[in-house]
Every structure is written in structure tokens, then in C-alpha cells.
Amino acid sequence: xxxxxxxGPMTGMPDLNYPEFHSVAGYLxxxxxQVENPAENPEPPCGSWEAYMRMAIAQLVxxxxxxxxxxxxxxxxxxxxxxxxxxxxxxxxGAPA
Numbered sequence: 001x002x003x004x005x006x007x008g009p010m011t012g013m014p015d016l017n018y019p020e021f022h023s024v025a026g027y028l029x030x031x032x033x034q035v036e037n038p039a040e041n042p043e044p045p046c047g048s049w050e051a052y053m054r055m056a057i058a059q060l061v062x063x064x065x066x067x068x069x070x071x072x073x074x075x076x077x078x079x080x081x082x083x084x085x086x087x088x089x090x091x092x093x094g095a096p097a
Contacts, residue, residue, distance in 0.1 A: 004028055005036040005060045007081040008069025008095075011049065020069055024094075028067065036063055053077055060084060068094035 006024055010016045021039035028035050036059040044051035056077065060066065066085040072078035072095060085092050 001032065001034045002065060003034040003036060003063045004065040004067050005063040005081070005085075006038065006067050006069065007056075007060070007072055007078045007085075009071045009075035009078055010039070011075065011077070013071075017069070017071075024067065024069060033065075036060070049077070053080065056081065057084065060090075061088065063090060065091040065093060068092060070095045073097040 006021055006028075008017060008021065010018075010021075016039070018039045021037055025035045025037040025040070038052070038056045038059065041052070041055050041059075044055060057080075060081055061084075066081060068078065068082060072082060082092065
């Protein structure tokens with residue numbers, strides 16, 4: 001089964017953009033993907049942006065693909081995830097920059 005990570009903007013978005021993450025996760029699961037959705041992660045103990053990114057990157061590197069959400073190119077974290085995915089040779093799909 002193909003494992004896909006969802007990357008997109010959270011910081012500064014209404015409801016941290018969780019509705020979009022959950023909607024896309026549901027759609028991808030219906031298509032048969034195993035989904036890594038960072039919007040489903042528990043809050044790290046320190047709650048910092050860096051701690052969230054450490055958790056997210058640990059998820060991403062286990063995946064075969066990364067699906068980019070709308071607005072990702074305006075998100076510092078999503079741009080890091082996009083570059084890491086490309087560097088690792090993962091399939092990158094979803095919204096264009």
C-alpha cells in the first residue's frame with residue numbers, strides 16, 4: 001500500500017487548516033492510500049513550531065508520496081517538506097506552487 005504524507009499551510013490559517021487536511025486525508029484513504037496526516041498528530045510537549053516540524057519530518061520520510069495542499073508555497077514548513085520530498089525522490093502531487 002502506498003503511504004502518502006499531506007503537506008500544507010497550518011500556521012496563521014483558520015482552524016490551523018485542519019478541515020482541509022482532514023478532507024484530503026479522507027479522500028486519499030477512500031482511494032486506498034495509507035495517509036500520514038500531520039493534523040492528526042498530538043501536540044508535542046513543548047508545543048513549538050520546531051517540535052511540530054520534527055514530528056512532521058519523521059512522518060514524511062516514511063512515505064512514498066507527498067500531497068501538497070493549496071497555499072503550500074506560502075508556508076515555511078510546507079516549503080521545507082516539499083524540498084525534502086523532492087530531495088528524497090518522493091512523488092510530489094497536489095496543488096502547484
